[in-house]
Amino acid sequence: MLNIDSVEKGLVIDHIQAGKAMEIYQYLNLDKMDCSVAIIKNAKSKKYGKKDIIKIENNIHMDLEVLGFIDPNITINVIDNSEIIRKINLELPSEIENIAKCKNPRCITSIEQEIVHKFRLTDINNKVYRCVYCDMAYEEN
Amino acid sequence: MLKGKSLIEPMDLSLEELNEILCLADEIIENPTAYADACKGKILATLFYEPSTRTRLSFEAAMLRLGGNVMGFSSADTSSATKGESVADTIRTIACYADIVAMRHPKEGAPLVAAMKSNIPVINAGDGGHQHPTQTLSDLLTIKTLKGKLNDFTIGICGDLKFGRTVHSLIKALSRYENIKFILISPEELRVPEYIREEILIKKAIDYLEVERLEDIIQELDVLYMTRVQKERFFNEADYIRLKDSYILDSSKLEKAKEDMIIMHPLPRVNEISVEVDNDPRAAYFRQTKCGMYVRMALIMKLLGVE
The missing domain is CATH 3.30.70.140 (Aspartate carbamoyltransferase regulatory subunit, N-terminal domain)
Structure with a gap:
């Protein structure tokens, strides 16, 4: 090794x-x-x-x-x-900023310059994060 | 305390604040002349990045009836958006000129961006297929006026529930009142978005039912909220042909409905409510439009903190 x-x-x-x-x-x-x-x-x-x-x-x-x-x-x-x-021990953060981008093409983050991409944890059991601007759930792929 | 707050989605208002606005709207309806100078010297900016007839004019009429002034633009083509200006920069400029802003934008979340960057109140006048909280204020005032309460009823919401922003805001707002049952009537592909189902209906254990055909459940409803279903929203022609008549309200469908059911629609309608229904005493949609102006008057006063 x-x-x-x-x-x-x-x-x-x-x-x-x-x-x-x-x-x-x-x-x-x-x-x-x-x-x-x-x-x-x-x-x-x-x-x-x-x-x-x-x-x-x-x-x-x-x-x-x-x-x-x-x-x-x-x-x-x-x-x-x-x-x-x-x-x-890691926990799910309640909010994340500029770590992930929203994939909703109708979301303001798709066009606004220098916007803070922000998601909020809404379901800890199912690890659901939602875009604070459009409410769409974050999906990895 | 509502002074200085922005209204981006219905949950921005506590039930007490919501009630304050609806009560003030009632007072304005009773005695409009008493409020004719309430906003004298104040300016409302209407920033409409996409077309609107009634919402923009309703805001403008509301401000003018309060003795205030209005300015703004009615399409993105006549704003600096064509030059590529960001929402954040636009709002910081407008905040130098106006006291309060009403913004409509095709992108979801644009009014929230404006509110985050603004030192004056921002009102979401519709953002994409997301939220439309002032339409909801009109809807609540209409229901409260005609039914005398905002709890203990069954509401059927019919049409495009996926992209219908008025529907999303209304469900959010009504989810806080007791004993409301939702019957959601739409083709499968136009059902409410996952965030409304998961975060509101399921999380709050609200009684709801999703069905495809209006005629199957119309007899159960105390309130029927119609919205427009556009052909291009259907995934295939066969489904559109199979279901399109289910989403058109006419006198024959109304025969099964309760005598005291009220029929609402955020307007504009195309053909989803037959003109023959306009004369039915249950039709409330034009009254709803009038409520919209009064409730926007009340909202503007509260957010500006004027008496």
Whole structure:
């Protein structure tokens, strides 16, 4: 198996659905950060067969709430002195901004420049997010 | 406190606020001259990005009858939208000139964008196939006036329930009153949107029924709310031919209806209510139009905070 140095201080984002790591890299704006980031694709997983992992060095203060929208199965470990000091359980965020776009062609977001694309959680059990402008439910595909 | 608020969808108003508006409308109907100068010196901007006859003129008549002034445009062609100006920029400009705005826009959510960027009240005068809250105020005032209550009745809503914004706003508003049963009459492809079914009817455990033919259930109704079904909304010609007569109200269908049922329509109608029905004492749609002007007067006063 490929070896990546363990993190001394930072975050390990684990159990990412295989193939989704780059998406999360973009959502968290990791490309704009100065810290070291390792992306592991298709690592072996007992639970899911394979998974992606992101390791972030020296940065533990990030807004990770959005990950709950992208994939609530993700687990996050906060590392200090090479030890897990905290596990973060993800919840579905009540609102998301500029993470997803409304697909309703009749929605104002389809034409308005520089609009904040905003969805609100309306059904926690079925993970339904609705566009605040037109009420259409968000669909991934 | 309604002063300074915007009205984008019916749920923006609490039941108390809604009641305040309907009561003020009643007072205006009783004594219109007492309100002839209520909005003197105030300006209403009507920003209509798509055509409208009665809604725009109803807003303008309402403001003029309150002694205020109006300005605006009646199609996107005569606005800076043709130059590509955003709704956000337009509203920030208009807010420098006017005290209150009524906006119609073909895109759903445009009035909400305006309200978010505006420091003056914005009233949604219809956004795409989404919401039309001031039509709902007219509808509620009509029902309250003619039935004497806004609870304990069965309402049939017939026609294009998918794209009919008046229908969506009316269902939302009535969902807060007790013991309302909805019978939703439409072809399968024009049923209410999923967000109305899931977020309002199912979540609030409201009694509702979806049927295809008006003649099968007309005898159960206390209120019949007709809307227009356009041929181009049907997915196939065969369904249109099979069902089109079900969505036309005429005297023969009315024979089975209750004596005190009221017939409503947001207008304009094309052929979904035969002209012969106009003389039926149950026809309430022109009265509904008149209620629209008075209730808009009341709304403008409340949002401007004038007495």
